[in-house]
Amino acid sequence: MPATNLDSVNTLTFDIFGTVLDLAGSLIPPLDLLLKNCETPTSLSGKDVWAQWRLRQRIEQYQDNMLMLGHSGYLAVKRRALMYTLRSLKVEFSYNQLDEFMEAYQLLNPFQDAIDGLKRLSTKYKLVMLSNGEQHYLEHLAKNRIGIDFYQILSAETVSQFKPHPSVYRFAAKKLSLEPQQIMMVAAHSFDILGARHSGFRGAYINRYDLPYDESDYVPDITTGNFYELCDILEV
Numbered sequence: 001m002p003a004t005n006l007d008s009v010n011t012l013t014f015d016i017f018g019t020v021l022d023l024a025g026s027l028i029p030p031l032d033l034l035l036k037n038c039e040t041p042t043s044l045s046g047k048d049v050w051a052q053w054r055l056r057q058r059i060e061q062y063q064d065n066m067l068m069l070g071h072s073g074y075l076a077v078k079r080r081a082l083m084y085t086l087r088s089l090k091v092e093f094s095y096n097q098l099d100e101f102m103e104a105y106q107l108l109n110p111f112q113d114a115i116d117g118l119k120r121l122s123t124k125y126k127l128v129m130l131s132n133g134e135q136h137y138l139e140h141l142a143k144n145r146i147g148i149d150f151y152q153i154l155s156a157e158t159v160s161q162f163k164p165h166p167s168v169y170r171f172a173a174k175k176l177s178l179e180p181q182q183i184m185m186v187a188a189h190s191f192d193i194l195g196a197r198h199s200g201f202r203g204a205y206i207n208r209y210d211l212p213y214d215e216s217d218y219v220p221d222i223t224t225g226n227f228y229e230l231c232d233i234l235e236v
Contacts, residue, residue: 006234009202010125010178011128011151012121012125012184012185012204013185013201014127014128014186015130015131015186016129016131016141016146017108018188018189018209019186019208021110021114023108025109026109027104027105027108028047030046030104034046034100038091039091039093040092044091048089049086049091052085053081053085056084057081059081060077061132062162064162065161074131074137074157075137077162113227115146115147115148117227120231121236124234124236126152126176127150128152129154130154130185131156132155132156132162133156133157135157152176154171158171159171163195164198166195166198166199169199184201185197186204187205190212190214193213193218194216197218202221203219205222205224207223207224208226210225
């Protein structure tokens with residue numbers, strides 16, 4: 001999808017998990033190992049668990065937002081969602097096994113197109129991480145797993161909400177001292193683009209998973225399959 005007029009945009013905010021970092025590629029192998037060490041139905045694979053686990057993670061975050069429980073922690077939500085998923089699939093596990101598995105989150109690998117794209121985009125825009133992860137965890141990932149010097153790293157934890165709550169995007173605009181239309185959210189999840197567009201941001205949907213966009217008036221300005229295409233559209 002070609003870009004609409006984006007002359008006002010000088011800053012790009014990025015979702016990290018699933019957009020820059022390859023969650024499936026990083027977590028399915030340790031999931032296979034977890035299942036091997038647990039009492040598991042024989043036909044069940046890490047890929048099967050991942051498909052259901054990802055959906056449950058979003059529900060956990062939405063529940064926290066709707067019940068006004070605050071930001072209970074990105075990694076804590078992932079752990080709770082995994083427990084629910086494994087129990088629903090009749091997998092018997094111990095808490096120690098889960099704790100050992102969760103260490104895989106410290107070793108997430110980035111998509112190559114994202115790394116190459118971030119470097120190209122940095123020649124024209126300020127790059128800001130805007131994520132549901134905790135601040136210290138995001139700083140670890142930026143330094144040790146992504147290797148990109150972001151202009152700022154902003155955590156939804158600061159406003160005690162998970163994206164796509166509007167307060168996260170409003171906080172980012174205020175923190176950056178920018179008008180919302182000067183910022184473009186880049187994400188591989190339509191809910192994140194929807195939330196950003198609703199808050200006045202521009203939006204670039206990296207549809208690397210070939211999924212439909214939500215039925216909404218808050219549509220992305222750009223839709224691409226990867227960061228290379230995004231860079232070409234933005235002429236960097």
